Amino acid sequence: MKKISKKSTAPSSEGAVDLNFLGRVRSKIQDPFFWSDWLVVVAFVFVIAFFGAIAPAEFLTLWNLNNILVAASIPAIIAVGQTFTVLTAGIDLSVSSTMTFGAVTFGLAFTNGWPLWQCVLIGTIAGTFVGLLNGLIIAKRKINDFIVTLGMLSVASGAALVLSDGKPRQVISESLATLAIGDKANIPYLMMVAFVIVVVAHFVLFHTRFGTHVFAVGGDPESARAMGISVVKIKVAVYVISGALAGFAATLAISRIGSAEPAANTSILLNSVAAVVLGGVSLFGGRGTIFGPFIAALLLQSLSNGLTVIGVAAYYQYLSIGLVVILSAALVRTDK
Amino acid sequence: MTTKPYAIECVNIKKAFGSVDALKGVSMFAKPGEVTAIIGDNGAGKSTLIKCISGVYNSDEGEIKINGEVVEFVNPEESRSFGIETVYQTLSLIEDLSIWQNLFLNREITKGFGPFKILNKSKMKEEATKMLKNLDVYIPSIKSRTRRLSGGQRQAVAICRAAGWGSSVVIMDEPTAALGVRETAKVEDLIKRMKAQGLAILLISHNFDQVLRLSDQIWVMRQGDVMAGLRSKDTSGDELVALITGAKSGKG
Amino acid sequence: MKLNRFVKVALVAVASSSLLIAGTTTSTAATKKLKSIRVAAVVKGLDNPFFIGIKEGIEETALKYGVYANVQAAPGLNDDIGQANKLDSLAGQNYDCYIVIPISSNNLSQAIGKITKKKKTVINIDSPVDAASLKAAGGKITSFAGTDNFAAGKAGGEKMVAAIGAGKKIGLIAGLAGNVTSAARVDGFKAGAVGATFVGPVNADWDTTKALDAANAMITANKDLAGFFAANDQMAQGVGKAIKAAGLKIPVYGVDGIADALNEVKAGSITATISQYPYVMGQMGVEACIIAAQGGKVPAQTITPYYIIDSANITAALTNKSTRGYFPNQTPPGTYTNPYTKLIKKN
Numbered sequence: 001m002k003k004i005s006k007k008s009t010a011p012s013s014e015g016a017v018d019l020n021f022l023g024r025v026r027s028k029i030q031d032p033f034f035w036s037d038w039l040v041v042v043a044f045v046f047v048i049a050f051f052g053a054i055a056p057a058e059f060l061t062l063w064n065l066n067n068i069l070v071a072a073s074i075p076a077i078i079a080v081g082q083t084f085t086v087l088t089a090g091i092d093l094s095v096s097s098t099m100t101f102g103a104v105t106f107g108l109a110f111t112n113g114w115p116l117w118q119c120v121l122i123g124t125i126a127g128t129f130v131g132l133l134n135g136l137i138i139a140k141r142k143i144n145d146f147i148v149t150l151g152m153l154s155v156a157s158g159a160a161l162v163l164s165d166g167k168p169r170q171v172i173s174e175s176l177a178t179l180a181i182g183d184k185a186n187i188p189y190l191m192m193v194a195f196v197i198v199v200v201a202h203f204v205l206f207h208t209r210f211g212t213h214v215f216a217v218g219g220d221p222e223s224a225r226a227m228g229i230s231v232v233k234i235k236v237a238v239y240v241i242s243g244a245l246a247g248f249a250a251t252l253a254i255s256r257i258g259s260a261e262p263a264a265n266t267s268i269l270l271n272s273v274a275a276v277v278l279g280g281v282s283l284f285g286g287r288g289t290i291f292g293p294f295i296a297a298l299l300l301q302s303l304s305n306g307l308t309v310i311g312v313a314a315y316y317q318y319l320s321i322g323l324v325v326i327l328s329a330a331l332v333r334t335d336k
Numbered sequence: 337m338t339t340k341p342y343a344i345e346c347v348n349i350k351k352a353f354g355s356v357d358a359l360k361g362v363s364m365f366a367k368p369g370e371v372t373a374i375i376g377d378n379g380a381g382k383s384t385l386i387k388c389i390s391g392v393y394n395s396d397e398g399e400i401k402i403n404g405e406v407v408e409f410v411n412p413e414e415s416r417s418f419g420i421e422t423v424y425q426t427l428s429l430i431e432d433l434s435i436w437q438n439l440f441l442n443r444e445i446t447k448g449f450g451p452f453k454i455l456n457k458s459k460m461k462e463e464a465t466k467m468l469k470n471l472d473v474y475i476p477s478i479k480s481r482t483r484r485l486s487g488g489q490r491q492a493v494a495i496c497r498a499a500g501w502g503s504s505v506v507i508m509d510e511p512t513a514a515l516g517v518r519e520t521a522k523v524e525d526l527i528k529r530m531k532a533q534g535l536a537i538l539l540i541s542h543n544f545d546q547v548l549r550l551s552d553q554i555w556v557m558r559q560g561d562v563m564a565g566l567r568s569k570d571t572s573g574d575e576l577v578a579l580i581t582g583a584k585s586g587k588g
Numbered sequence: 589m590k591l592n593r594f595v596k597v598a599l600v601a602v603a604s605s606s607l608l609i610a611g612t613t614t615s616t617a618a619t620k621k622l623k624s625i626r627v628a629a630v631v632k633g634l635d636n637p638f639f640i641g642i643k644e645g646i647e648e649t650a651l652k653y654g655v656y657a658n659v660q661a662a663p664g665l666n667d668d669i670g671q672a673n674k675l676d677s678l679a680g681q682n683y684d685c686y687i688v689i690p691i692s693s694n695n696l697s698q699a700i701g702k703i704t705k706k707k708k709t710v711i712n713i714d715s716p717v718d719a720a721s722l723k724a725a726g727g728k729i730t731s732f733a734g735t736d737n738f739a740a741g742k743a744g745g746e747k748m749v750a751a752i753g754a755g756k757k758i759g760l761i762a763g764l765a766g767n768v769t770s771a772a773r774v775d776g777f778k779a780g781a782v783g784a785t786f787v788g789p790v791n792a793d794w795d796t797t798k799a800l801d802a803a804n805a806m807i808t809a810n811k812d813l814a815g816f817f818a819a820n821d822q823m824a825q826g827v828g829k830a831i832k833a834a835g836l837k838i839p840v841y842g843v844d845g846i847a848d849a850l851n852e853v854k855a856g857s858i859t860a861t862i863s864q865y866p867y868v869m870g871q872m873g874v875e876a877c878i879i880a881a882q883g884g885k886v887p888a889q890t891i892t893p894y895y896i897i898d899s900a901n902i903t904a905a906l907t908n909k910s911t912r913g914y915f916p917n918q919t920p921p922g923t924y925t926n927p928y929t930k931l932i933k934k935n
Contacts, residue, residue, distance in 0.1 A: 063680040071673040166766025168692055172724045180698055207454045209444045212433070216441055219430040226424060227442045228413045257668050257695035258721040262766050267667040286432040301673070304663065308677040314634055314661040 037280045039331055040292050043324075044299040051306035058309045062186055068298065068305050070180075073190035074256075076297040077249045078268055079275035080201045081242035083293050086276050087205075088218040088235055089285025090145040092242040094134060096268040097157035100261065102127040102247030104160040107169030107260025116175060120251045127247015128240055130156050135239030139232040157264040164262040171254050180255040190252055194294075197245065202290040214238060219286025274300060274325045300325075341404030343368040343536030344389065344420070344505050349398035351384055358384040360560040361398070366553070368504065371527060371537045373547040373568070376557035377580055382540050385557070386507055389538070390422045391415030403504070421498035422507040428494040431483040435475060436464035438482055439497050467500040468493075471529050488519025492526055499530050506530065507538040512546065524550060544573045558582060620684065620881045622934075625655040627877045628678040629687035629870075630671060630696070632715075634661045636794070637846040638820075638866050639689070642714065645870020646687065653878060653932070658683075668695035675699035685709040685877035687870075693718035693768065701725030709880040713873045714866070715769065731886040733872040733928075735864045737769050737843075738776035740894040741817075744841045744862045745780025747896055748815050751839060754783035756814035759806045761799050761827060762789035763819045770794075770819040773843055777817045787813065792823050799826030807834045816840040821849035821861050828857040845897060845905075853902050860898035863905070865920060868892050875928035884931050893920045 051059040058064065078095050085092040092098075106123035114122070134152050138145045182189045205211035216224040217234045225231050254260055278296035281288030303324060307317045342365040351359040359381050366372035374382050387393040389400065391412040399406050402418050409415045412422070429438045440460045446453040464478050473492045475485070482490060491511055498506045511527070512520040527550055531537060541547050547554060548568055556563045556579040563579050578584035629646050632639050643659050650657035660678065662671035668691045675688065676699050686703055688710060690696040696717060700710050704727045712732045722729065748758065758781060763770030774789050787810050792799035799818060807813060807830060815838050816831070818824040824842025831838060842849050845863025852858040869892050879886045897905045 058681050061680055064677065067673070067676040067680065070676065071669075074669060161765050164766070168694065168766065170694060170718065170721060172721060177698070177724065181702070203454075207457075209442075209446060209453070209455065212437060212444060212455070213442070215433055215437075216430045219432045223428060223430055224441070226412065226422075226428075228416065229442050253669055256672060256698065257692065258697050258724070259692060259694035259718075261666075261668055261692050261695075263666050263764060265664075265666050265668060265670075267664040267670050270664075282432075286430065304670075304673065305677045308660055308674055309681060311658045314659070317663070 037289060037292060039328060040279050040295045040299060043278070043328060044295050044302070047299055047302050047306065051302070051310065055306075055310050059306055064305065064309065066183065066186060066188055068301050069191040070188045070256075071305065072298045072301040073188070073194040074249050074252050075268070075271045075275060075301065076194040076294050077197050077245050077252070078272040079279070079293040079297050080197055080290060081245035082272040082276045083201070083279070083281050083288060083290060084205075084214065084238040084241045085145070086281050086283060087214050087285055087288055088238050089221075089283075090138065090235065090238065091149065091273070091283075092131075092134065092239060093146065093149040093269060094130065094152035094156055095242060095246045095272055096266050097153050097155075097160065097264040098127050098130045098243050098246040099250050099253065099268060100264040101130055101156040101160045101163075102250035103254055103260040104164045104169075104262055106250055106254055107171060108163060110171050110173075110260070111169050116173060120248070123250045124244055124247040127250065128244040130247070131240040131243015132236065134243065135236035138239065139235035153264075153269075160262050160264070164260070166262050168262060169260040171259055176251075176255040177258075179252070190255070193252065197248075198290055198294045205290055210234075210237070215286055217285075271297070271300060277329045278325060340368075342366060342401070343403065344538070345401040345404075346385070346389070347399050347401070349385065349388055349395045349400070351388060351393060351395050358560055359388070359395070362557070362560070362562050363398075364555045364562055364565065366505065366536045366538055368536045369531060369534045370552040371531050371539055371550050372553045372555070373539045373541060373551035374555050374557060375541065375544070375547055375576060375580065379559075380557040380580075381560040382557055383509070384560075386422070386509060386538070386540060389415070389505075390420060390507055416503075419502065419504040420507065421501065421503040421505070422509070423491075423494050423498045423511060424509060429482045429490055432481055434481055435478045435485070435493055436461050438493060439464045439467055439478075439500065441497075443501065467496050471496050471499060471526055473526065486519065488515050488522055491515065491519075491523055495523070495526055495530070499533075499535060503535070505536045505538065507540075509540045510542070511539070512541075512543070520546075544576055547576075548573065556580060620883075622654050622878065625653075625685070625878060625881045626683045627655055627657045627685050627687060627874055628681070628683040629657060629659045629873065630675045630678065631659060631661050631687075631689045632671070632691055633664060633667070636822075637848075638844050638864075641846070641866030642689065642870040642873075645867035646874050647870075648867075649871040649874040653874070655874065655878060657874065662691055666691065668692050672696055672699050676702065679703045679706065679708075683708065684881045685711060687711045687713060687873040687877065688717070689714045690717050694721040697721040697725040697727055700727035700729070704728045709877060711873050711876045711880075711886075713869045730880055731876040731888060731890070733869055733876065733890045733892055735869075735892050735894060737772035738779070739891075740843060740862045740864060741773040741776025741778075741819075742780035743776075743894065743896060744817060744843070744860070745777040745782075745784075747780075747860070748777075748817065748839060748841060749781045749784055752814045756784055757787060757810060757812050758784050759787045759803065759810070759813050759816045759827075760789035761792050761802055761816065761818040761823050763791065763794045763823070765791045765793075773819045774817070777841075781817075789819075792818075792826070794820055794822060796822045796826040799823035800830050801826075803827040803830035804833070807831070807836065814838055818842050820844050821846045821858070824849060824858050824861065825852060828852060832857060845895075850897060850902065850906055853897060853899065854906065856899070860896050862894055863897045863920075864894050865892055868919060868926065872926060872928050875926070875932060879928060879931045882933050884933070886931075887927055890927055895920045 082092055102123040105126040106119045109119040109122045134149055137143055137148045179189050213229050213234050216229055217231050221231050275293045275296040279292030303321055345365040347363050349359050349362045362385055376382050388395045391409045391414055394410055407418055445456045445459050447456045448454050461478060468475060473496055475489055512523050527537060539551060551568045554566050554568055631642055634640055646657055646659050660674045671691050672695050675696055679699060679702050688696050703710055709730045712729045714734050716732060716734060717729060760774055762774050787806050790802040792802045816827045818827050821842035821844040824840050827840045831840060839859035842858055842861045845861050849858055849861045853861055872890060876886050
């Protein structure tokens, strides 16, 4: 009996046990999932090589690569949060104004003379609170994530304007300035912070029960529920993560621009969604990585930096960055 | 035999949805180490009965006994804690998770403690291999995504998951409905092996040949009521059809 | 044409990289040939004609003197960090001078600090960089050329009161909440309109449609409104439509002097626009850069002119065009002399 089943259940191409190395490579390359995971790396290498060839003396300098790492740090953190919501087949459109809300609370605390670490904490808590509201409304009231977070985009930016009375708060701090422009071994501090968050997020997603359940809820919420996973809890948690990271990223933003600005920066949102899609996370949920969106954030900033460095006019930059996003998304989606 | 308690017994279960009486006092039982089939036309109340047993619905009246003891549960989680597992026709595996992840979904093995519990992947893979081997299910690699499996392989994994958790009753709702002839045969073999290991299996099926082939006990339902309880070896397809359509009355 | 430019840029990049290898790294203590001067500019988002006017001023002035200019804009509205990234990317390149218009008063300070460390010149036009944050970042600005928005608003207030008489009610439409430029213009107008009472200001986010809605609401609530002031022309256009729809004949003033607004002044749907001269600002930026590169002394601060354009002088304003003509009212009427021009050595 056993023998017969062995013979007939194993489809010939998947007899993984005794495939040689070359065969494995070939089956990997033919797997569309492999490409959705690795396309971003290929594109990143291509972009670096392209600008490196055109303007080696400008693009491939330590100074400039440092710039790219600095520029990518905040988008990378926001993209990590966005990855969690998208993995559950949701989306957080409120990230940009959540970050602004976090920045404004940070600014208020700072002008009131709170110590820096408390300002960072209050900004993060403010973001977490926005995320919690998003999550509770989406998961408990079962209202479409798109609508809820779109509404929250407006609510949080309104709250930021009300709290700040529409005025920017200057934040001049020695430690924040060091954070913003310092580096160790040519790696900017900002990127180190971002990278720690990326590694922790990767760990949570792939090495904890919670991470597995995020994939399960995103892949098939009904089956996940049938196995006793609380879809509500997971959904709330991913929006909390997204909000908390946006609130925390406010600290980095303040360190870079030296003030808590009350007006929301919508590029943050577009960048995070673009990075998640480029990074191979399925918008239908249930599939993706953390390193993909991270590389994608680097890719997008390299592109923007490279186009500026070689002097492409501003109008053409919008065009080319948008095209790259759509093109890569199209390439990744061929499997659906 | 008579002293050994039934794995599961339902006594006078009633369930109404508004003015519609879906179950009008159903009594039946299933013995360990046997396949117990429930058959009946569409709307006869099979699914409602199954859902009362698996905790999806709460019955209005009557009681459910497991191994002779009266139990009460209000949701599938609690039903599962009494050793009742269900293999659904559609809801089963998460396609983008690997086979071992699906086998351990929401029962992941972790190491470490407190908030720093991390997944013990090697242990789970090891155990997953054992779970499949235990029921002689052959899958090329437990690491591959479930998406890559055939329908029969998926059903086999889902059944292994149901059987592999120290459960005493496994409910299967049309386990071979979507499968081809060869895969159906494999799943049937699998059911026989589970039976040999002493599990009580509740089988819902429209396929009389399959029911007669696999089952030891058959309950025939019609219009929310049990029409007859028969030993499979004492009946025939014609008799079953007659009972289902009401051409023959099983009672009195 | 743009492709040609791209190729040219690539060539320049290659050429300049070979220069770098040859050893000319830092710039310019001594007089530089005009042709070898390289200017980079980072302006605000190009979704506002005003900044396109500045961009035109920079590019055409560069062309006129034969210097190279690369004009970049913030990647999006309100993208303060993105704008800082742009300036950072340019700061590493071999430009002699950087022209900046910060989105907020602080966001470019750190990037400017990095440029100052490289001993390059920074010229600030239009919106000022905050002095305290600049100091904290170790940045230095060689020259600032911008408008006095308060004075522009004030002139408008004085003119309107002169036209409608004292003691009347005037509706105020402001830009984005918390925006410094908007606040200065509105406050200036209130200071100039002595004896008037005010409704608002209502924030219409620099947007024509929002201004139309806001003006409608204000007209409905206040039948006795005698005039409107909007903090920019795009909003004044919206107010003009609301006034027309309500069948009223009351004046509306805008600020900036963009092409559409000038046309509407001619058509009569906007009464006047307090015209500022973005083209001149761009021009001054490039000229200040050239003076610095030539080792000359650059004026530390220049207030660019404003001029009220109404039915009396609209025809002259419309014919006074830049080469590309996006901003028709290129330079102020009369005998305005730009203080930078005469300091440039022709070589």
